[in-house]
Amino acid sequence: MIQPQTHLNVADNSGARELMCIRVIGASNHRYAHIGDVIVAVIKEAVPNTPLERSEVIRAVIVHTRKELKCDNRMIIRYDDNAAIVVDQ
Template sequence: MIQPQTHLNIADNSGARQLMCIQIIGAGNRQYASIGDIVVAVIKEAVPNMSLERSEVIRAVIIRTCKELKRSIGMIIQYDDNTAVVIDQEENPKGTQIFGAIARELR
């Protein structure tokens, strides 16, 4: 469950290291985002000499959350951290690699 002011780690090589969620994109006035949702975020920490800079507003998709996810077969999945991947306006990832596990629901 990601809400505004939540800090997220980055799982790709786009140049950002940490984000802070500002707003959840979706139907109406949603309070929380989960795996697969798109959020508007600001970069809090970035790698030097890369295309993304600190305090830049971007879009990202959530790929892992600490809150457990229940599948239809009864399996419960829970990750250790809240992680996102930076995307562009056409919803394509800005990085070329994604590190770590990705949920089957997101693929």
């Protein structure tokens, strides 16, 4: 469960290393984002000499969450970190 002010690792090679969630995209009453949801985030840490810079506002898709995801076949999926992938605007 990702909510505003949550820090996430970046799971792609876009040049960003760490993000902070600003807003969960969707209905106005969505408080938390889960795997597959789109968020608005700000870059907190980036690799030097890449197109993405620190304090840039971007969109990202959640791919890992520490909170477990329960499937219909009694399977539980849990990751060690919260991570997202940067999406083109």
